[in-house]
Amino acid sequence: MLTRRDVFQAIADPTRRAILLLVASQSMTAGAIAANFDTARPTVSKHLQILNECELLTQELNGREIYYHINAKKMKEVSDFIEPFRNMWDDRFNKLEAIMKKHKNK
């Protein structure tokens, strides 16, 4: 099952932000990216997969190697910041609704 990923969850992780910073300057292979971290290679792969699913990274096959690029368009969407603000209010209002439904049934 393909879960819908939240872009802001994706970039809330420090390793994933570090990966984005690395790839922002030049496209890189998974191996070259992983070489910058002490984390195990499969962990880095998992991070790459999440970033890819969120469309923050795009893949390109060059010979036998897959290169990762940053998706500038998606990054711009992230930078308009409204989504976390909306989510914060949505969470609060969901709670409000749940609390008041209990009141109603009393």
Place this chain on the structure above:
Amino acid sequence: MERKTKIHAEEGKQDLTITREFDLPLELLFKANAQAEIIEQWMGTKVLKFESKKQGGWQFETKDEKGNVVFSANGVIHEFVLNRKIIRTFEMDNTPFGVQLEVAEFERITDDSSRLQIHAIYESVAQRDQVLKLPFAQGINMAHNRLQDIVSKLR
């Protein structure tokens, strides 16, 4: 899950609108925004004072487990019309965000549904944009703290 809350914030403006429809009768929606003991349940902060009347004052405060105050905010209520409208000021203490004016309007849709619209007006475009970015910055800080916790346990 679909997000039911809508935010309207135009670029270069110093206000924004938060709109949400609730599966609640108007009276219950209003009550949730007018009574201290209910506000603190969904806002996730302690309500020290909430005088639900014209020229009443309000005060929120959140402490961490060590008892340090991590969030405090205050304001006055300018208008309080039962089941219709609350106009109040909102200021976060010890922050550069200034004072915002909030006009909250409550509207009946059906017997079991209602709408809340909050129009928030900030002192400047820059201050509005800073407040919009707040939850984003907090998310990053929280991620940093988690990482720090994990790293310090590894040592």
